[in-house]
Amino acid sequence: MxxxxxxxxxxxxxxxxxxxxxxxxxxxxxxxxxxxxxxxxxxxxxxxxxxxxxxxxxxxxxxxxxxxxxxxxxxxxxxxxxxxxxxxxxxxxxxxxxxxxxxxxxxxxxxxxxxxxxxxxxxxxxxxxxxxxxxxxxxxxxxxxxxxxxxxxxxxxxxxxxxxxxxxxxxxxxxxxxxxxxxxxxxxxxxxxxxxxxxxxxxYGKPTPTPVLMGHVPGKAILVSGHDMVDLKALLEQTEGKGINIYTHGEMLPAHGYPELKKFKHLVGHFGGAWMLQQREFPKFPGAILMTTNCLMQPFEDYEGRLFTRNLVAWPGIAHIEDRDFTPVIKAALAAPGFTDTVRTGEHLVGFGHDAVLGAADKIIGAVKAGEIKHFAVIGGCDGSEGERSYYTDLGTTIPKDWVILTLGCGKYRLLGHDYGTVAGLPRLLDMGQCNDSFSAVKVALALADAFGCTVNELPLSIVLSWFEQKAVCVLLALLHLNVKNIRIGPRLPAFLTPAVLKVLVDAFGLKPVGEVEVDLQAMSNAA
Incomplete structure (x- = not known):
């Protein structure tokens, strides 16, 4: 290989x-x-x-x-x-x-x-x-x-x-x-x-800002991971009235912002963090687990019997669900002990898709013109296990309080757990959804550029992407097609991006690897 x-x-x-x-x-x-x-x-x-x-x-x-x-x-x-x-x-x-x-x-x-x-x-x-x-x-x-x-x-x-x-x-x-x-x-x-x-x-309706319970409540439980909202909707319909609570995991967190999904009262909250923590978190989940798309890791013995895959996802020996008949998942959830206590580690606000953000465009534009909002930073993408990814946490918590942070993808987990407060009456951290929702960030940037009569590159905007796999590649290529310049990617450059190819991208688009937080932040501030 x-x-x-x-x-x-x-x-x-x-x-x-x-x-x-x-x-x-x-x-x-x-x-x-x-x-x-x-x-x-x-x-x-x-x-x-x-x-x-x-x-x-x-x-x-x-x-x-x-x-x-x-x-x-x-x-x-x-x-x-x-x-x-x-x-x-x-x-x-x-x-x-x-x-x-x-x-x-x-x-x-x-x-x-x-x-x-x-x-x-x-x-x-x-x-x-x-x-x-x-x-x-x-x-x-x-x-x-x-x-x-x-x-x-x-x-x-x-x-x-x-x-x-x-x-x-x-x-x-x-x-x-x-x-x-x-x-x-x-x-x-x-x-x-x-x-x-x-x-x-x-x-599923346009996402709206919605607080999500980070934790769990008593009752039987199913955890849904991956990205597929169609699978989640079908599972919610099949479990309604059965006394089973549904929790999201990983990139499914933004599901709570969709009106047609959050109307199900048994979609109760979110359990766990980013995808690479599943081998530590899944053993602690006392119910069935459904993996709908990518982000599967090798299952451990203490939960592989209650783990199910769907669609194109597969692991040898793991039960696979066909045709969205989730009966085996429901049976496994009812057979498992479920949660017996309540744990609330906080709330996270989801649902800041392009409609929600642009609905406040007049307020945002006014705050920029008044000097209340000085800069926008897109910090998101993929998460991974390297220690260097603490860069994104450090960057998010170091950014000046008059900056607005837009985040999406599982890279958002590097920013969660910190109170960013508000600016100009708006939350400073706006969760725009999954990596699947990257269009929201593009649409907001283009709309702001139009409102200010400038190009995206002339906006007070910095883009810092965390890199991992192939979805991140096509999103980066989309940004390059739009001629967005000076994007930072990291924590490491991929092996297939050779020095010669990188030089072409640097020369044409100013693409650069992330560096030291203080140095990068100063460069972004100077460009603001």
């Missing part, structure tokens, strides 16, 4: 014996085969008019890519099954291999397209740019998959997925063409983020 798609890859260079995420060498290699199969499938239809392509093509490509995102699917049997489905859809002549071929034949078939082989023939820079595009596509596929769960799709997104995968299959190696494709990936990401935002708001 060789995998360097996540920022926490081994030794900062690549995982070669086992993934830091828990991915086995076999699972890693099969995921590479699945990506290769998706490229072959895209190539088959690249020159077929969109109207003549099968309806199954776009969702199949999305799922094939989403399965390979970090912390989604670790089950070799299900990955192998997907490979055979994709190869069968491509057809033996186009694929170059039969769908029923043995596993070792499939591995040999895709070997030349794997990272280490391309690094040897194309060099690190070209391979890194190819992977940057692929990871952007993986993130885009994840967001498109979420939207499709709510019966939303965009032909522009579907078409670019085919175009870009076919280009990668053809071995595109020109640096300028790869840079252009990466920026186009960012452009199309704006489409898919807008699509997902509209789907969420139309289906």
């Amino acid at each position: 060789f995998c360097y798609q996540c920022e926490q890859t081994a030794r900062g260079t690549g995982c070669v014996t086992r993934g830091v995420c828990g991915k086995s060498p076999e699972a890693s290699d099969l995921q590479d085969v699945l990506v290769h199969a998706a490229k072959r499938l895209a190539t088959r239809y690249a020159n077929v008019p969109a109207a003549e392509r099968p309806a199954s093509l776009a969702p199949m490509l999305e799922d094939a890519l989403f399965v390979t995102v970090t912390n989604v699917n670790f089950d070799t049997a299900s990955i192998l099954g997907m490979i055979r489905d994709v190869v069968a859809a491509a057809g033996a002549p186009a694929a170059g291999v039969a769908a029923e071929a043995p596993e070792d034949t499939l591995l040999a078939w895709s070997r030349a397209s794997m990272i280490d082989a391309r690094k040897a023939t194309l060099g690190d820079d070209v391979t890194g740019l190819q992977e940057l595009l692929l990871y952007g596509l993986k993130g885009m596929a994840a967001y498109a998959h979420h939207a499709r769960q709510m019966h939303r799709a965009d032909p522009v997104v579907d078409a670019f997925m085919v175009e870009a995968l076919a280009k990668l299959d053809a071995g595109v190696a020109d640096i300028n063409e790869l840079l252009a494709l990466n920026l186009k990936c960012g452009e199309v990401t704006i489409n898919v983020l807008a699509l997902l935002d509209a789907a969420h708001c139309d289906t």
Whole structure:
């Protein structure tokens, strides 16, 4: 195996014996085969008019890519099954291999397209740019998959997925063409983020500021983690009146801000912190646990029997829920002891989507003009286990009190637990939602720029992103497409972002790694 798609890859260079995420060498290699199969499938239809392509093509490509995102699917049997489905859809002549071929034949078939082989023939820079595009596509596929769960799709997104995968299959190696494709990936990401935002708001109502209990109350319990609001809604409907309380975990925290979800009285609160704490937190949860999307870690024995996966998420030996029939989850929750006490560690205010923030636009603009609000800082993205991520906590708590902090993604957990107070009558910390809700931050920035008659880069705005996996890649590419400059990313740069590629991004966009809090804060203040 060789995998360097996540920022926490081994030794900062690549995982070669086992993934830091828990991915086995076999699972890693099969995921590479699945990506290769998706490229072959895209190539088959690249020159077929969109109207003549099968309806199954776009969702199949999305799922094939989403399965390979970090912390989604670790089950070799299900990955192998997907490979055979994709190869069968491509057809033996186009694929170059039969769908029923043995596993070792499939591995040999895709070997030349794997990272280490391309690094040897194309060099690190070209391979890194190819992977940057692929990871952007993986993130885009994840967001498109979420939207499709709510019966939303965009032909522009579907078409670019085919175009870009076919280009990668053809071995595109020109640096300028790869840079252009990466920026186009960012452009199309704006489409898919807008699509997902509209789907969420139309289906569940526009998020409104809502305090969420951080803790628990007595009663039977189910914990829902991941990102999928469709699964959460179905579970809430199936558990209503059964005496089971539902808690969110990780990136599901923003669910409490949606009117069509918070109307369920048994959606009572939020348990735990960011995804990487689950092996410490899940053993303490006395009920059933449902993992709806990525962020799964290797389950421990003391809770694996009450853990369930959904959709594309899988771990060998863990019960998997099909067709949103949550009967096994409900039975497990009723069989578990549940909570016997009340613990309240505080409240967190969610629901500051673009409608909520822009609803106060006149107040915000007035406060900026009056000097009450001096600066806006977007601090969010992915969370991870490295100690260096304390940078984001230190930055948030050090920022001047006349600055407003916008946060989203699980990176928000680095900011929780501190009272940021208010400024100009508004909370200083505005939680804009999941990483899936990145469009909210984009929309607010563009609206403020329009209100002040300037560009986004001329706003009193700083963006500091915490990096981890492929959803963060496509969001970054979206910001670069919008020509947003001087973005800080960290805590480390990913291994596929080579010095030469980084220099191009620094020269064109002022992209920079995070540094010392005091130095970075001074630079942001000088730019305000």
